[in-house]
Amino acid sequence: MTQSPTSIEQAPEPQPAASPLTRLGEARWLLLTALFAALAAVLLYDVPSSGAFAFLVAMCAVAGFVPRRAASRRVKLNAQREIRRMWPGTGMKVTLDALPTPCFVADGRGITRYVNRQAQASYEGVKPGDPLSFSLRAPSLLEAFDRVCSTGDSERISWIEKVPTETWYEAHIAPIYMPGNTTPEQGAGLPDFILVAIQDLTENRRLERMRTDFVANASHELRTPLASLTGFIETLQGPARNDPEAQDRFLSIMLDQAGRMRRLIDDILSLSRIELKAHVRPVSTVDFAEIIRHTADALSPLAADMDVSIRVQLPDGPVRIKGDRDELIQVTENLIENALKYGHRGQFVDVELSELIDVDEHTWQLSVRDYGEGIPPEHLPRLTERFYRVDVESSRAMKGTGLGLAIVKHILTRHRGRLEVDSEAGEGATFKIKLPASEESEAIS
Ligand SMILES: Nc1ncnc2c1ncn2[C@@H]1O[C@H](COP(=O)(O)OP(=O)(O)OP(=O)(O)O)[C@@H](O)[C@H]1O
Ligand SMILES: [Mg+2]
Known part of the structure; x- marks a missing residue:
């Protein structure tokens, strides 16, 4: 299942433009070399000093005013690396803590970066820095996690744990792209982090099973007396047509079976009536x-x-x-x-x-x-x-x-x-x- 990947909404911090003086400072070694080269050219090769001076001025102008892409890219990369190292920040942590489901954030290597409060309560001993597989062991979940890491597509999977009691889980595994990283649709780039949100579906599944069991049980309970009634009616129409003694006996059994069906229907109706007003406390x-x-x-x-x-x-x-x-x-x-x-x-x-x-x-x-x-x-x-x-x-x-x-x-x-x-x-x-x-x-x- 492919869904749009989660990406951090926040734009990257704009980097202030470096002043010409800063740039000259950054290019000091280059300028020093140019100065020695100009001096050598004047002293050793009789280059006119005005030419050497013009060369030095040109070098300073280039170093101070022409923007250098490599340096700005390096600054930007460093900033992004810093954001990734620090993430998730307090804002994200308190937001994850406010969610009702256990959530884990892990990096692309599968190392847990944050565990929200619900997850800490449900999974004992889980802590950031440990591999995610220490706390989440379901093989299908870990396989899905690896797929999300390598494809960048989010996934939803469910699994059952049998020990200590039968429990149904569903996990939503979503990639997180930091500012500056691109989603696969925008042109490759693997997720920086992965969010794993886990939901316990046991109660829902149990209710579903109860509903289907109830219908199956009710039909089964009704089918038995109904089959017996049909059988006796056929007997009364056929072999027992002229046997008043057998007729009396069969009719009394039929009355019993009809009574059983009536009681069953009364009880089912009574149960559903009570269920309907289960949340309303009596006032009298x-x-x-x-x-x-x-x-x-x-x-x-x-x-x-x-x-x-x-x-x-x-x-x-x-x-x-x-x-x-x-x-x-x-x-x-x-x-x-x-x-x-x-x-x-x-x-x-x-x-x-x-x-x-x-x-x-x-x-x-x-x-x-x-x-x-x-x-x-x-x-x-x-x-x-x-x-x-x-x-x-x-x-x-x-x-x-x-x-x-x-x-x-x-x-x-x-x-x-x-x-x-x-x-x-x-x-x-x-x-x-x-x-x-x-x-x-x-x-x-
Ligand atoms: N006092 C009791 N002693 C022994 N077993 C009991 C007792 N009360 C209930 N049970 C057991 O619990 C089961 C469920 O009881 P419940 O009252 O729900 O159904 P029921 O009596 O079989 O049918 P209904 O109450 O609808 O006529 C009974 O079938 C019986 O096996
Ligand atoms: Mg009873």
């Missing part, structure tokens, strides 16, 4: 204790089915928090429902709301504890990912979509809350959520 004040009581009551038939009793411990008075009632019901419902569905080996599910008062934080903590099989530690970090299930079959058997905890996480983000999970395999699980308390004086809506 609600009674969190009443929400928990209401949810526990609503889940008591499921608890009875599972042969588990829900033990609820709540403060006496109302518990004020800023929140959306329906969304907080959704959070509480999913946590208690999960405890019932996946922890039903135990006989109890403990639901407790407690106040946490810290120096700078006043929060309410809801903890939902079950005494079931628990969750192996390797699954804990991924529980809130969409469609993530520890055991897909048991979740499906419990009519789970794998979206419940993803919804919980999004709702909590909007409420400035946090989710913590403590669990060990065989020891049950405790899901804790913390939400900021509201002022006592605020009326519950």
